[in-house]
Amino acid sequence: MSHLVDGEPGSRHLMMGNEAIARGALEAGVSVAAGYPGTPSSEIIETLAKAAEARGLYVEWSTNEKVALEVAAAASFAGLRGLAVMKQNGVNVASDFLLHLAGSGTRGGMVLIPCDDPGALSSINEGESRHFARLVEVPLLEPGDFQEAKDMVKWAFELSEELQSLVMLRSVTRLSHASGDVTFGALPEGQPQAAFHCDGFVLDANEGAVMSAPVDYKHGQQHDKLKKAEALFETCPFNTYTGPEKPEVLVITSSACNLYSREAIKLLDVEGRVGLLKLGTTWPIPPRLVEKHLGLTDKVLIVEEVVCFLEDQVKILTAELGAQVGVKTFFGKRDGSLPMVGEMNPDHVAAALAKILGVQAESVPEEYAGRAQEAGFVGAPGRELTFCPGCPHRASFWSIHNALELDNRKGFVCGDIGCYTMGVLPAGFSTLKTVHAMGSGTGVASGFGKLGPFGLDQPVLSVCGDSTFFHSAIPALINAVHHKSDITMVLLDNSGTGMTGFQPHPGLPRDALGEDAPAIDPAEVCRAMGARVEIADPFDIETTQQVLLDLLQDRKGVKVLVLRQICALSPEKKGKKLYEMTLDQEVCVGENCGCNRLCTRIFRCPGLVWDHEKQAARLDEVICTGCGVCASICPSGAIQRREVA
Amino acid sequence: MKNGTLTSDPYNLIIAGVGGQGNVLASRVLGGMLTGKGYHVTIGDTFGASQRGGSVMSHIRISRDASWSPQIPKGRAHMIIALEPTEALRVLADYGNPKVQVLCNTRPIYSVGVICGELAYPSLEDLEKWVRGLSEKAWFLDATNAAMKLGNPIFGNIMMIGALGGTGALPVDRQDFEAAVSRDMSPDRVQVNLAAYDMGVKMVEG
Structure with missing residues (x-):
């Protein structure tokens, strides 16, 4: 850890991608970093929090991703460098402010880093954030290896200041959670000073009010910035070509797919036949650079994850340049050369290239492969996910399940995101019947609770974690109270953001920097809304079930049961037996x-x-x-x- | 190079286990040993569901001069370190080949399906037979039990790193291990980890 701050310029370190990103932010002289925990992004904020004291940063775990982006943007408005970090879903949450921030422009360097999870290794979706760059019209960068993960973060801040625009830098699980060699640069000296200038002419980008209106003026300005970005990207050193002068196939790729493509080309031993155009700037793509490489061959394979983002852009450009570059044959996701869903890997890319080139990859003997598959199938019994031993969620779901059985009116539970999502599995007695976004369990329940007049007579419950409560369940619960929706929300309060590593949230008396912070009690918040609130210990099965049955019988509006028991893995609890x-x-x-x-x-x-x-x-x-x-x-x-x- | 070179470049090593066994720590320590000697190391860790009973796998690529993909291509592992015996089979099914070598800890960790009686866990004899039949060379070590004698089953992962050092498959030795752990650990912890490493070396020498 110490080398993060003490590492000499020029020294080489094995770093996790998220640590490399954090070091890049430190080398850029970031002053404020904010985020909400979510795999695979969490280590960036955690790493910066550890460096906060030594480097004079302000770092926070915000209530949700929208607030995180707002907090980081304030730093930019005051002339400092601000960073917001979140997993892919977080960008959805932040997207309303994101659109307005793209329009208002920025002052100090402002970078948003979303970490996507192709293949949903730690998510229940593989949605991606790249489309937001195109949607809200801000430049998008994608590092292609671990060194670039660090270097491009620093460049992203410089670019943001040059354009006076937010810059997005997208990582993926296989960069964020993988490790590689990173050579350090220097850390800047001195503490930047904050000042918010807002008394100038309203349209003055540095002295006026910060907003996205007047829209025609600001939107036009935004497009000028994108044009400027496009021009800068034409000569950007993070866009590289390796391969022969006249390749048979041109591979266009970005991000971790760069590493898979490189590997696949070596694997097939076709370095002399395949060219690799790796783009570090993927929105907008640099048209002249891409045009130059499209001119090298008429076969193009586009390798990316998860949706067709580069593929669409390259095809649009080719259509526009029809007269200059001629007709191309495209291979990628749309023609089925590569899978449309799931994460990419070297084997997928090798298979696509082998098909195009008419070569065959060396593979293990069929007889061996058959035996290996069989031994794996017979000899390695599956490892179904389950709650940890001593997990309060198992006890909570046990009681909810039993109370619903005893109540005998086909009651059901709406859930959302956390370890408790596993309530949909046998581990949680298959108790959850809907699972969507953070806070959605209670929002969906609020809707179900109004279907009585249409004949829905089943008891409606939702579950929600303590961090999720603050993140996005509060508006849903207020909605349910205000509209007299007949629901019972069970707040699974395990005193931390358990799933991602016990990051603090507003219900706890400490913050990301380990400093004392006023704790907000969810039970009091719910009472203030006018809900009937009960509190129980989920390990006390008998009381919990009695209280739940009583709440299910109470047909008047919103009831909240706070089941309070600390996570079995939390540092305070671990190893201590009751x-x-x-x-x-x-x-x-x-x-x-x-x-x-x-x-x-x-x-x-x-x-x-x-x-x-x-x-x-x-x-x-x-x-x-x-x-x-x-x-x-x-x-x-x-x-x-x-x-x- | 102080001692030896890579038998393949990149050399592809997989450490596999179950959440909580210290998979990621082991891959980090080995990575540190190799970077300390000037090798380029890329590690792809699969975790996230790790604390909740799932399989965990680290892909480690070792090269003289280049960084490689954090995912090893199918069928291309040179060495598999299994912290749990059935995980060896799970990895062999995807990444094995007739030339692969396997270092296998013999202590089972039962999955929930096995615990509740729905799934059968194979006998150690069958596991050994399958692993031997699918590898060029295999070592079976009771690292967890030995580690418990050192006071904590978690040292099993370091013992497996010691065993790897003992096989001579990679150009790393005790000194590299000591240098790597000394960077991150307090002196008293370095001592017990060195003891675990040495026990691992002995296990494959015997």
Whole structure:
């Protein structure tokens, strides 16, 4: 960690892409960085927070991505360099302000870094952020390796100041969460001073009011900036060509796909036949540069993830340049040479190139491949995702599931984003029936709660995490209260942004820099809205279920149950047992109990193992975290708990 | 180069395990050992669902002079370090080839499907047979049990790095390990990690 700040210029370090991005921001002299946690972006803000004291930065985990972008933009308006960081979905959240910021222009360097997740390795979508650059009309950069991840961030700030425009720099999981060699540059000296000049002529970009109106004037200005960006991109050193003077096939690519394409060309041993145009500036694409390379050959393969973004732009340009560059044959996603969905890899690119060139990649012998597949299938039982041992969510979903069964009116639960999304899986007893964006569980529930007059008579519940509550559930809950929607929101309060690594949120008494911060109690917020609020410990199964049943019977408007229990993995909790647990295999009657092996077959905590030999449940003491919940579900009394003093 | 060169460039190594086993730390330590010697290293980690019982995999590309893709092409691994035995098979299915070598920790970690009795976990004899049949050379080490003697099963991952050093498959040794961990760890932690490394070396020498 220390080399992040102390590393000498010219020294080489193995860094995660997100760390390289953070170092790039430090080399650019960023003053303010704000974001909302989300995989694969979280380490950028975390890394900058660690460097904050040494480098004189202000870093915060904002309430949501829109606020993060607003906070970072204020720094730019005051002449400082500001950075906003978020995962792909965050750009959707921030997009209204994003459009206005694109129109208003910026002063100090202002960069937005979205980290996309092609293949949805840690998401429930593979939506991408690149289209926002085209939609709101700001320049877009995409680093093609780890060194560029650092260097392009620094350049993005310079570009932003030259154009007086927000610049987007898009990363992906395989850059953000991969690691490679990075050579450091120098860190700037001195602390920049902030001042907001706003008393000048209204249209003055540096002294006037900051806004996107008058629209015809500002929008026209924005297009002038894009023209200027286009001209700068023509000679940008991050756009590179490698390959022969007259390639048979031209590959046009960006981002991590640059690394896959390079690998595929080597793999097929076709360096002499394939040219690789790697673009670091992908919106707007530099037309003369692309035209020059389109002139090299008539076969073009476009490699990108996830949607056709470069492919569309190159095709539009080719149509415009028809007379100069002639007819091209395009290969990519649209013709099926590459898959339309999912993440790219060297094998996909190699297969596409092999088809175009009529060559074959060397592969493992068929006999071996068959045996390997079979051994993998038979010998490696699947690893279904589950809640951690001692996770409060398992206990919460157990109670919600049971209360709905007892209530017996086909009640259902609307969910959203967090570890608790797994409530849709057997791990959460398949309790969730809708899952969409952050905060959407409560918004969708608010709608369901108004369908009574149309005959919908099922109880409606939503679940929501504590960080999600502040992020975007509050407006949904206010909507439900104001419209007297009959719903029960269960707030799964585990005291942190658990899924992404315990980043603080407004409900906690500390901030991203570790400083004291006023904590806002979600229960009080809900009471102030006029909701009926109850609080319970999800590990107390009996009370939780009673309260839930009572809330389900109460048909008047919005009810909130706060289930408060700290995440099992949080630094405060880890390794601390509430109970010493014992399981007496003599008392457990296994399949003959009549409980249908409730603990191992249904509850499925990893700490409880079905012992085939003894035909009884067994406690794995290494895995058990002593939450005590399973003692309440065992009808035979085989599982016992003793409070740890 | 102090000692030896790469048998292939890039040399493709995969460390596979289950969330919580220290996969990412192991790949970082090995990466640090190699960058310390001037190699170009690219690591592609797959994590995120790691804390929740899922499989975790790190692809490590080692080269004299270039950075490579963070994903190894299918069937192109030179060495697989499996922190859990069934994960060795899972990786071999996609990245194995007749020349691959495998270092395998024999301590199973049961998935929820196995725990609840829905899925069967293979016997260690079968696992060994399959892995040997799919590799040029394989080592089976009880690293977790040995690590527990050092006070924490997590040292199993460092023991596997020691075992890798012991095989001589890569041009790295104890000194490189010591240099790499000394950069990030306090002196007392360096000592216990060195002990784990040495135990790993012995396991493949025996």
